[in-house]
Amino acid sequence: MPRLEQEAGKVALRDESIADIKKWDVGSFPVDEVVARFKEEVDAKRVRSISNATANVEGNGVKYGE
Numbered sequence: 001m002p003r004l005e006q007e008a009g010k011v012a013l014r015d016e017s018i019a020d021i022k023k024w025d026v027g028s029f030p031v032d033e034v035v036a037r038f039k040e041e042v043d044a045k046r047v048r049s050i051s052n053a054t055a056n057v058e059g060n061g062v063k064y065g066e
Contacts, residue, residue, distance in 0.1 A: 005028055008028075009030055009031055010028045010029060010030055010031065011028065011029060011030075011031055011034045012025065012027070012028045013025075013026045013027060013028070013029060013034065014026065
């Protein structure tokens with residue numbers, strides 16, 4: 001975290017679920033507000049994106065969670 005944000009008690013947020021990479025940086029917010037936002041998302045069980053990544057475990061190419 002850049003020193004100015006740290007001294008101000010803020011966190012810079014990035015939202016990688018936004019399609020346009022140029023719009024990922026959504027701003028700087030107070031830490032308590034960020035924690036409240038994340039808690040709200042967890043409580044709502046909101047899913048922002050789903051990964052299609054695979055784990056190539058011993059060459060099987062098994063998808064995560066399967």
